[in-house]
Amino acid sequence: MAATETLTAEQYIQHHLTNLTLGFHPEHGFGLAHSSAEAAEMGFWAINLDTMFFSILLGALFLWFFRGVAERVSAGVPGAAQNFVEWIVDFVEDNVRGSFSGKNPMVAPLALTIFAWVFLMNLMDLLPVDLVPYLFGHFMALFGADPHHVYLKIVPTTDPNATFAMALMVFILVLYYSFKMKGVGGFLGELTLQPFGKWGMPANLVLEGISLISKPISLALRLFGNMYAGEMIFILIALLYGGSLALNVTGGVLQFVWAVFHILIITLQAFIFMVLTIVYLDMAHQEHH
C-alpha cells in the first residue's frame, strides 16, 4: 500500500507528515489544505483538525474512564478498573511526593493528566501508520475528496502545536508560581543576582534567562522530537511494503521490533514530561534566601 504508482517515496513521507489543516488560504479561500505547502500558506490562522480531534478524543477517554472510577470509588475492596486507576494514581502521587516539596493541590492532578494524556497520544504511534489515514482518505473520498490530498496525522504529539501547548501551559504555571511564591523581587533577584553576585548582573540575567526559557522549549521539543522520529521510522519501515516478499517480511519484522522498542519510548516520554513538570514547578515553589 505504501509507494503506490501515484506517490513517490518522498511524496508518501510528505503525505504522512502533513496535518489535516483547516484554515483560510489566501488564494483558495476557507477550507482544508490540499498540500503541505497550502497548509503553510494558511499561516497562523489555521487549525490542525486531526491533532485537535485525536488529542481531545484521547483526553476525554482518559477523563471518562478515570471519572467513571472516581464516581463509584470505594475504600473497600477495589474492582479491576479501580485497581488499575489506583495503581496509576499511586504511581503519580509517589512521584509528586518524591519531587515536589511544596504544598499545592494542583500539581498532582496536573501530573496525572500530563502522564495519562501524553501516554495515550503517544500510544497512537503504535497503530499501523497507514491504517487510519487510509480509511479516512477513502471515507472522505465518499464526499468527493481526492484521497491523495486528504491528510491525517493520528499522533498528536508529533505535532509541535500539541507539545508546545502543554509546555507553554507548564511554563505559564512556572512563571505564575515563581512570582507568587518568591514575590516579584525574589524572582527577579533569582534571575539577576546569581550565580555571579550583583556585579555580574547582565551575565546572570543571560544565564538564568536562558535556563528559564530553555525549560518549556526543551520540554516541548524532547517529546515532539522523540515522537516525530519514532513516527518517521515507522513511515520509513512502511516504505518497504509493496516490494518483493523478502522486503515485506523484513518490513514486518522491523516494524514489530521497532513497535516493541517504541512501547518503552512512549511510556518513558510521558513519564519524563510528567517528572520534569513536577520538578520545574517544585523549583518555582522554592524560596531562595
Add this chain to the structure above:
Amino acid sequence: MNINLTLFAQMITFAVFVGFCMKYVWPPIVNALAERKAKIAEGLAAAERGHQEQALGEQRALELMKEAKASAAEIVGQAQKRATDIVEEAKSDARTEGDRLLAAARAEIEQETNRAREELRERVSTLAVAAAEKILQKEINVDAHKSIVDSFAKQL
C-alpha cells in the same frame, strides 16, 4: 508542522482537562486511598489490641483456674475432715448405743433372773410346803407354820 491556531486550542484543551481532573477525578480517588489507608491502620491496631486482650484473658483464665484448684483442694480437705468427724461421731454413738443396749439387756437379764428366782423360790416354797404338808400332813398346820416356811424359802 506549522505552528498555528492549534497551539492555543491545545492550550485551552489542556487547561480544561487539567481542571476537570483536578476537580472531579483526583480528589475522590485520593480520598478513597487515604480512607483505605486509615481503615487498614485501624484494623491493624484493632488486631493488636485483640492480641493483647487475648493474652490478658489467658492470664486471667490461668489465675481463675489456679484459684479454683486451690478452693477445690480446700473443699476436698474439709470434706475429708468432716467425713472422719462423722465416722468418729458414728463410732462413738454406736459405742454408746451398744453400751446402752448392753446395759439394758443386762438389766433385763437381771430382772428375768430375779423373776425366775422369785418364781422358783415360790415354787420351791410351795413344793416344800407341799412336801412338808405331805410329810407333816397331820402335824403341821400350814397357816400356823407359814412364817417358818417362808423364811426357809427365802434362804433358797
